[in-house]
Amino acid sequence: MYTTELQKVSALDNSLSADPPELVAAFEARVAADAFIEPKDWMPQAYRRTLVRQISQHAHSEIVGTLPEGNWITRAPSLRRKAVLLAKVQDECGHGLYLYCAAETLGTSREQMIEALHSGKAKYSTIFNYPTLTWADMGAIGWLVDGAAIMNQVPLQRTSYGPYARAMVRICKEESFHQRQGYEIMMTLANGSAAQKRMAQDALNRWWWPSIMMFGPPDDNSPNSAQSMRWRIKRESNDDLRQRFIDVTVPQALALGLTLPDPELKWNEARDHYDYGPIDWEEFYAVVRGEGQVAKERMSARVKAWEDGAWVREAAAAHAVKKAKRNAA
Amino acid sequence: MSDKATNEASLKGDWALWEVFIRTRGGLSHRHVGSVHAPDAELALKHARDTYTRRMEGVSIWVAASTSISASDPAHADAFFEPAADKVYRHPTFYNIPKNIKHI
Amino acid sequence: MIDQPLFHYALRLGDDSLILGQRLSEWCGHAAALEVDLSLTNIGLDLIGQATSALGYAGDLEGAGRDADGLAFHRDALDYENCLLVEQPNGDFGQTIARQFLFSNWHWLFLSALAASKDATLAAMAAKSVKEVSYHVEFANDWMVRLGDGTPESHQRLSAGLDWNWRFVEELFIGDDVDNEMVQRGIGVDKASLRAAYDARIIDVLNDANLPVPKKHRAITGGRRGHHSEHLGHLLSQMQFLQRAYPGASW
Numbered sequence: 001m002y003t004t005e006l007q008k009v010s011a012l013d014n015s016l017s018a019d020p021p022e023l024v025a026a027f028e029a030r031v032a033a034d035a036f037i038e039p040k041d042w043m044p045q046a047y048r049r050t051l052v053r054q055i056s057q058h059a060h061s062e063i064v065g066t067l068p069e070g071n072w073i074t075r076a077p078s079l080r081r082k083a084v085l086l087a088k089v090q091d092e093c094g095h096g097l098y099l100y101c102a103a104e105t106l107g108t109s110r111e112q113m114i115e116a117l118h119s120g121k122a123k124y125s126t127i128f129n130y131p132t133l134t135w136a137d138m139g140a141i142g143w144l145v146d147g148a149a150i151m152n153q154v155p156l157q158r159t160s161y162g163p164y165a166r167a168m169v170r171i172c173k174e175e176s177f178h179q180r181q182g183y184e185i186m187m188t189l190a191n192g193s194a195a196q197k198r199m200a201q202d203a204l205n206r207w208w209w210p211s212i213m214m215f216g217p218p219d220d221n222s223p224n225s226a227q228s229m230r231w232r233i234k235r236e237s238n239d240d241l242r243q244r245f246i247d248v249t250v251p252q253a254l255a256l257g258l259t260l261p262d263p264e265l266k267w268n269e270a271r272d273h274y275d276y277g278p279i280d281w282e283e284f285y286a287v288v289r290g291e292g293q294v295a296k297e298r299m300s301a302r303v304k305a306w307e308d309g310a311w312v313r314e315a316a317a318a319h320a321v322k323k324a325k326r327n328a329a
Numbered sequence: 330m331s332d333k334a335t336n337e338a339s340l341k342g343d344w345a346l347w348e349v350f351i352r353t354r355g356g357l358s359h360r361h362v363g364s365v366h367a368p369d370a371e372l373a374l375k376h377a378r379d380t381y382t383r384r385m386e387g388v389s390i391w392v393a394a395s396t397s398i399s400a401s402d403p404a405h406a407d408a409f410f411e412p413a414a415d416k417v418y419r420h421p422t423f424y425n426i427p428k429n430i431k432h433i
Numbered sequence: 434m435i436d437q438p439l440f441h442y443a444l445r446l447g448d449d450s451l452i453l454g455q456r457l458s459e460w461c462g463h464a465a466a467l468e469v470d471l472s473l474t475n476i477g478l479d480l481i482g483q484a485t486s487a488l489g490y491a492g493d494l495e496g497a498g499r500d501a502d503g504l505a506f507h508r509d510a511l512d513y514e515n516c517l518l519v520e521q522p523n524g525d526f527g528q529t530i531a532r533q534f535l536f537s538n539w540h541w542l543f544l545s546a547l548a549a550s551k552d553a554t555l556a557a558m559a560a561k562s563v564k565e566v567s568y569h570v571e572f573a574n575d576w577m578v579r580l581g582d583g584t585p586e587s588h589q590r591l592s593a594g595l596d597w598n599w600r601f602v603e604e605l606f607i608g609d610d611v612d613n614e615m616v617q618r619g620i621g622v623d624k625a626s627l628r629a630a631y632d633a634r635i636i637d638v639l640n641d642a643n644l645p646v647p648k649k650h651r652a653i654t655g656g657r658r659g660h661h662s663e664h665l666g667h668l669l670s671q672m673q674f675l676q677r678a679y680p681g682a683s684w
């Protein structure tokens with residue numbers, strides 16, 4: 001997920017030992033009482049660090065996430081699809097922007113966060129390191145990737161950190177059309193020509209497992225989950241969210257007349273859930289490490305945009321200074 | 330409008346941060362909606378427009394350099410806000426007026 | 434009977450917006466700052482919306498069963514009638530801004546005049562678009578001044594971008610038979626009459642941007658009759674790929 005803890009954090013980094021215990025206790029009580037923490041409030045160092053890591057990783061995911069879909073904007077097959085995709089990717093730019101701003105209230109500049117991304121220090125969702133090969137990928141991404149993201153983001157509207165929660169409210173409002181436009185693309189293709197149907201099935205085959213992996217490693221493998229849950233930075237467990245995603249998505253796939261690439265997928269009457277086959281975590285961790293198929297393309301595109309933009313940002317700032325001086329004179 | 334956010338040190342790298350306030354409809358007050366980066370107030374307004382009013386969310390925008398906003402200290406929230414809690418006489422329902430007296 | 438001149442007039446209106454919108458959409462996700470990404474995309478979306486209306490109208494006038502998509506995705510360069518300026522490559526941000534500046538200022542004057550058209554559909558479309566284009570002008574003018582005045586590097590890059598695009602400004606003011614008939618019927622705009630106002634507008638901005646007003650360039654024309662630059666073919670091959678590769682499919 002955009003917000004799954006993807007970085008190894010040292011125990012020291014996460015410890016509360018440096019903070020005055022009475023302040024920690026008061027803080028924990030406020031969070032437990034569902035109060036919101038605001039930028040100037042006292043907070044444990046580890047809370048601040050975890051939030052910066054999580055929010056900036058979320059922001060990076062939104063921004064890197066513009067690339068796979070951006071790959072098809074100029075090739076969208078109708079004017080309506082072009083406008084919708086452009087507006088959707090624009091929304092994702094906005095989401096990155098809101099989230100960087102939320103993280104900035106914790107004392108880290110956007111520039112520092114961007115540098116951490118470009119140097120490989122910061123992570124982003126593994127899902128965006130897969131290539132978009134056909135137009136059907138625009139359908140599969142909107143439907144599955146945005147679908148999974150929404151499932152993760154809705155509970156975060158009530159996360160404990162005020163600026164993050166408010167950013168999530170705005171984001172969730174904007175997300176509402178993303179999944180629908182994706183599913184609509186899939187429907188059109190699934191009901192289209194044989195070639196289109198093949199495209200749709202192929203996209204589903206390629207995006208299904210990576211989407212399932214977006215929710216992150218199994219709960220027994222997510223070391224910081226308990227603390228994050230207590231702090232309302234994370235609201236539901238990886239496995240719970242994953243199960244819910246599978247349960248709502250499988251019927252949607254069947255309604256399209258498509259098959260899911262998991263021979264073990266089966267409704268389990270007793271559990272009232274779908275059972276699913278084993279997830280290739282080897283692959284997941286490889287992609288986290290930066291070994292995804294298009295990881296290099298994604299990072300070089302972001303670095304290029306930032307470096308090519310340096311003279312533009314500098315020029316605008318230089319003009320602002322000159323103008324201020326002229327006005328003062 | 331203040332261009333305080335602009336200074337020579339920030340020429341390289343990212344632009345300064347601005348807080349954005351939007352009036353969603355005539356008659357309402359401006360409400361904080363988020364922030365943008367921009368080198369000066371003029372561009373901050375454009376960025377605010379392009380970022381925060383894409384879904385017809387506003388009829389008027391204010392931007393203020395984040396550095397020029399002063400905030401009350403949450404550590405002193407008790408001293409700041411609790412004295413108002415027992416001043417019920419500031420609320421109209423504090424006063425008992427007989428039912429037959431109209432227009433008051 | 435197809436009203437040929439009116440059909441071509443609507444087509445040109447749509448083609449200008451479509452091709453520039455397509456160009457701007459190439460920026461999405463690659464701009465100097467997230468804020469600039471959002472701005473460029475907003476302008477691109479305005480233009481694609483304008484193109485959808487204008488091409489839809491052209492399709493109605495033609496009455497041959499082609500809708501906006503039919504016209505956008507199934508014409509080759511010879512049948513595209515946009516001006517040469519809008520198809521110019523993005524280049525760097527300076528080149529993109531110079532193109533936007535030169536086009537939007539013309540576009541605004543043109544649409545403002547077209548809003549008084551005797552053709553109610555064109556008049557309504559122009560009245561709606563002119564509001565959008567007012568902002569495009571503001572955006573482009575602002576960035577012209579910033580880049581021109583900013584740093585030696587930005588000044589140099591903007592000059593080069595202006596130099597690249599300036600060649601195609603003359604074409605905007607040259608009318609042909611279609612224009613002449615549309616003007617006579619009170620539908621179209623006398624393009625030559627926009628020149629003085631255009632010059633005044635852009636000279637103002639160029640002054641603020643510390644840029645010399647370029648010398649009048651020999652007119653390079655052809656866009657309105659389907660003779661384009663080498664760039665348009667590539668733009669179309671990308672834009673039309675799916676419609677061409679899967680004939681008859683709906684999307």
Ligand SMILES: [Fe+2]
Pocket residue numbers: 062091092095171175
């Ligand atoms: Fe998003």
Ligand SMILES: [Fe+2]
Pocket residue numbers: 092146175178
């Ligand atoms: Fe989304």
